[in-house]
Amino acid sequence: MRIQTLSPQLANQIAAGEVVERPASVVKELVENSLDAGAQRIQIDLEEGGAKLIRVRDDGGGIHRDDLVLALSRHATSKIREFDDLVAVATLGFRGEALPSIGSVSRTTLSSRQADSDTGWTLRCEGDEPSAAPEPCPHPVGTTVEVRDLFFNTPARRKFMRTEKTEYSHVEELLRRVALSRLSMELTLRHNGKVTQHWPAAGAPELWEKRLEKICGEHFVSNALYVDWEASGMRLWGWVGLPAVARSQGDLQYFYVNGRMVRDKLISAAVRRGYQDVMYQGRQPAFVLFLEMAPQDVDVNVHPTKHEVRFRESRMVHDFLFRSLYKALADQRQGFAPVIGAGASSTMPREERAPQGVVGPVEQTAFNLGWTTGESRSAYVTPRPEIFETRPRAETPELSGTVAPPAATPSGAAESPLLGFALGQLHGVYILAQNASGLVLVDMHAAHERITYERMKASWLGEGIAAQMLLLPVSVRVSESEAQLAEEHDAMLNALGFECSPLGPDTLVVRQVPALLQDADAAALLRDVLADLRMYGGSDRLRESINDVLANMACHCSVRANRQLTLGEMNELLRDMERTERSGQCNHGRPTWVQLSMEQLDKLFLRGR
Numbered sequence: 204m205r206i207q208t209l210s211p212q213l214a215n216q217i218a219a220g221e222v223v224e225r226p227a228s229v230v231k232e233l234v235e236n237s238l239d240a241g242a243q244r245i246q247i248d249l250e251e252g253g254a255k256l257i258r259v260r261d262d263g264g265g266i267h268r269d270d271l272v273l274a275l276s277r278h279a280t281s282k283i284r285e286f287d288d289l290v291a292v293a294t295l296g297f298r299g300e301a302l303p304s305i306g307s308v309s310r311t312t313l314s315s316r317q318a319d320s321d322t323g324w325t326l327r328c329e330g331d332e333p334s335a336a337p338e339p340c341p342h343p344v345g346t347t348v349e350v351r352d353l354f355f356n357t358p359a360r361r362k363f364m365r366t367e368k369t370e371y372s373h374v375e376e377l378l379r380r381v382a383l384s385r386l387s388m389e390l391t392l393r394h395n396g397k398v399t400q401h402w403p404a405a406g407a408p409e410l411w412e413k414r415l416e417k418i419c420g421e422h423f424v425s426n427a428l429y430v431d432w433e434a435s436g437m438r439l440w441g442w443v444g445l446p447a448v449a450r451s452q453g454d455l456q457y458f459y460v461n462g463r464m465v466r467d468k469l470i471s472a473a474v475r476r477g478y479q480d481v482m483y484q485g486r487q488p489a490f491v492l493f494l495e496m497a498p499q500d501v502d503v504n505v506h507p508t509k510h511e512v513r514f515r516e517s518r519m520v521h522d523f524l525f526r527s528l529y530k531a532l533a534d535q536r537q538g539f540a541p542v543i544g545a546g547a548s549s550t551m552p553r554e555e556r557a558p559q560g561v562v563g564p565v566e567q568t569a570f571n572l573g574w575t576t577g578e579s580r581s582a583y584v585t586p587r588p589e590i591f592e593t594r595p596r597a598e599t600p601e602l603s604g605t606v607a608p609p610a611a612t613p614s615g616a617a618e619s620p621l622l623g624f625a626l627g628q629l630h631g632v633y634i635l636a637q638n639a640s641g642l643v644l645v646d647m648h649a650a651h652e653r654i655t656y657e658r659m660k661a662s663w664l665g666e667g668i669a670a671q672m673l674l675l676p677v678s679v680r681v682s683e684s685e686a687q688l689a690e691e692h693d694a695m696l697n698a699l700g701f702e703c704s705p706l707g708p709d710t711l712v713v714r715q716v717p718a719l720l721q722d723a724d725a726a727a728l729l730r731d732v733l734a735d736l737r738m739y740g741g742s743d744r745l746r747e748s749i750n751d752v753l754a755n756m757a758c759h760c761s762v763r764a765n766r767q768l769t770l771g772e773m774n775e776l777l778r779d780m781e782r783t784e785r786s787g788q789c790n791h792g793r794p795t796w797v798q799l800s801m802e803q804l805d806k807l808f809l810r811g812r
Contacts, residue, residue: 233257
């Protein structure tokens with residue numbers, strides 16, 4: 204076969220195969236163009252789930268009459284001028300392929316008007332680049348793109364489209380993500396002539412929660428922390444769901460990098476680590492998070508649909524995300540929403556947020572229950588702030604930020620502790636306490652399990668990781684690149700009590716492991732560590748495995764149900780909970796305590812009616 208140049212139509216259809224998968228793909232590309240044009244109001248009209256009609260209308264800056272033909276031509280864009288622009292992309296679209304790709308598989312009409320023009324201009328194409336000149340038309344300032352009969356000239360592609368209901372649901376979910384990415388923008392979706400979704404503009408912070416509630420549900424808003432952290436030119440802000448109300452599926456996870464919706468393995472790993480020690484096994488966290496950073500530090504030109512990104516300093520980004528979330532969840536003492544009713548606003552302005560002390564591990568290292576008796580209100584001491592420490596790496600930046608709880612936290616802790624004072628025990632399982640807000644119920648075993656676990660971790664880190672030489676070294680077959688990784692990170696492995704040495708270009712010998720992991724599968728553990736090193740530039744597999752062992756030990760060492768405690772012992776447990784990070788959940792992710800306010804109790808007994 205001789206080499207030949209593809210026709211423009213065929214080249215566009217090939218590009219369409221990468222960009223246009225279904226109606227939702229078309230809506231994504233068109234809405235992103237509208238956002239790049241500065242639109243504040245966007246309306247999307249669909250017919251038959253988008254198979255018959257997709258119309259996107261915006262109030263953006265519009266397209267110049269002479270640029271309409273170029274807009275439907277390949278490799279034509281207003282967003283990139285030179286290479287320097289490509290390495291610091293600040294817009295959602297930039298390839299110049301979306302409109303011509305869409306036009307090559309549909310009957311497309313492009314209409315637009317700029318503010319300094321007396322009239323609008325329209326241009327049509329049917330499965331090919333336009334051959335006629337633009338024509339004048341009445342049109343407000345902004346742009347309208349009308350896409351009819353998607354895949355009319357590629358019937359094989361059309362057969363892959365699903366039912367009208369399915370295609371519509373994909374568009375609706377896409378627009379939910381868009382509505383979260385631009386809170387100040389008004390977005391309207393119409394299907395078969397009926398308004399099905401409308402998200403009014405929410406430019407002011409006090410309106411953010413309403414949009415969040417409309418998209419993510421009231422339950423999420425009532426049980427989410429508002430976080431805002433900054434370090435090394437990066438900012439992470441948004442909402443993270445409390446661990447105790449995690450979901451069975453990852454269907455409420457929204458992450459944006461510089462306003463762009465992304466699904467990234469590095470980000471997912473960092474978020475998952477942020478919830479370590481507090482998430483019930485098999486559950487998925489819920490979050491709406493925004494990462495802001497310099498455009499030149501993130502490469503968005505790695506995938507045609509731009510869902511994936513690549514970070515210049517991937518390890519630093521990973522650590523920043525992990526530590527921000529880990530710290531936010533550690534600082535939050537409540538850890539669980541009220542059982543009845545909704546929590547208070549999670550989007551309080553900075554100056555109105557309850558103070559959040561950064562509390563480190565408790566000072567005691569004894570693992571047995573050794574509470575004192577006879578505690579009174581005068582004996583209560585405000586927990587002293589500690590430095591957040593999880594053995595940070597030298598390159599990890601210091602964090603600065605705030606966390607707003609989902610429910611108001613009593614101030615003036617010295618007179619009114621967060622968890623109040625014990626009233627008694629219920630069936631030897633729960634502690635009943637009174638605080639400034641009402642009634643507190645504490646799961647005695649779950650709370651003590653968390654306290655014991657955190658003490659064990661603090662002691663383990665303080666004394667260093669003890670290593671155990673293997674009686675019989677373990678040979679592990681690896682790739683040459685993995686062998687090189689092990690050699691490059693030899694110091695880090697040794698610091699964690701793990702020693703391996705090369706035995707040929709594709710074989711490593713494990714001679715030493717952390718003492719607590721002497722019964723673990725050394726070969727499998729090494730392969731997991733090397734996989735992390737390759738993907739993230741570092742690994743916490745060993746530390747996480749050690750933590751799993753400590754968690755099991757803490758569970759067995761903790762106070763059991765039906766043990767009768769004195770009021771003094773109960774109060775000492777409450778004070779320990781207030782001093783301990785992540786005390787809102789046990790090691791398995793279950794809540795350790797819940798709050799019932801006086802208002803909620805009054806409703807139970809119909810008081811005030």
